[in-house]
């Protein structure tokens with residue numbers, strides 16, 4: 093059952109443009125960051141109830157995806173992290189495929205396995221973690 097609500101574009105222009113281009117072209121355009129593939133995550137605003145669309149690096153393994161709250165190593169989590177903590181029902185678009193997933197925040201050994209997959213998919217993540225005291229939140233997205 094897809095998420096319903098009014099779409100609220102991101103105030104960050106480049107991310108908004110990439111999400112909208114990716115969605116409008118069924119993933120044919122705007123589908124990479126530094127040559128690495130992206131996905132677009134749709135989440136429900138924890139306060140606004142609006143639909144938020146967030147491009148993220150594509151970290152996928154056997155049909156599951158990882159949402160990495162890196163925000164370039166900024167001191168604070170990206171806001172979408174709080175959306176997922178509030179409502180784990182999300183949508184993921186990967187190229188032309190769009191499905192419903194449930195998000196589960198990872199910890200411990202499971203988190204370490206997925207962190208290694210994330211760094212393999214996008215090596216910048218390792219550098220981002222060295223730039224911040226916060227532990228970058230990881231959410232495993234499993235198909236509903």
Ligand SMILES: C[C@H](OP(=O)(O)OC[C@@H](O)[C@@H](O)[C@@H](O)Cn1c2nc(=O)[nH]c(=O)c-2cc2ccc(O)cc21)C(=O)N[C@@H](CCC(=O)N[C@@H](CCC(=O)O)C(=O)O)C(=O)O
Nearest residue numbers: 107110137138139140147148149161162163170171172174
């Ligand atoms: C700018 C802010 O966005 P954010 O949710 O903090 O997310 C910041 C970034 O993570 C986001 O721009 C990502 O798309 C950036 N980004 C990546 N960000 C990452 O964290 N990880 C990635 O792997 C990543 C890859 C990536 C690839 C391409 C690209 O174009 C961008 C990429 C935003 O949208 N703020 C809104 C509010 C958003 C929101 O969800 N509000 C909630 C409130 C939630 C609450 O406060 O509880 C609501 O609507 O209720 C606003 O200020 O009005």
